[in-house]
Amino acid sequence: MGSRLALDTAGSEHAIVLLNGSRLLAADRWAPTRGAGTPPILSRIEALLTSAGRDRRDLEAIAAGRGPGSFTGLRVGLSVASGIAYGRDIPLYLIESLAILLAQASDAEVALRDAGRGEAYVARRGRAPQRLSGEALRAVLASTTRVVVDPPGRLDRWTGDGAREIPLEARRAFPQALAEVAIEAFGSAKPVRYHELEPLYVQPAAAEERKASR
Secondary structure: OOEEEEEEOOOOOEEEEEEEOOEEEEEEEEOOOOOOOOOOHHHHHHHHHHHOOOOHHHEEEEEEEOOOEOHHHHHHHHHHHHHHHHHHOOOEEEEOHHHHHHHOOOOOOEEEEEEEOOEEEEEEOOOOOEEEOHHHHHHHHHHOOOEEEEOOOOHHHHHOOOOOEOOHHHOOOHHHHHHHHHHHHHHHOOOOOHHHOOOOEOOOOHHHHHHHHO
């Protein structure tokens, strides 16, 4: 069986994992920085493949997180994934980035990601992500006991009650959660075509915001 690559660059932590069936061969994780603070993702992918004794010719599929998340992070991640997929003529899968957050804690009922302007993206198990205002978010969380949040520490700002947020030290490692969600996608989801790439952005690009305000 060939190798499969999965990546998610939507949030405050990025990761790539290399899989062989349901076995995790290698992983890399990093916090995104502006400028030239970290190696580019293509260099990380090449290093990951080399560390596992593989190269791009061994890849038989790739999966990428579609968000919701940062405009720049998603644009880079999806561009890299689609470039590898179509360059190697292998299937491309999209995975829900908030599902990866949920997979970091088995007892999490809700996953939240900061959407700016006092709003948050919300994912509940079995439901599509929603973008909610602080007031609507408080209503959703009224009966919720365990929440996983990105970036960590934001729940108190939104609700005034951060006690329900699952701390980082109590979560599974992000690459392990990414691997779990990717394995499920490779086994049950359908690959997408280039025109079906539809990222979910937290914030529109600045140019789009200016255009909409005219």
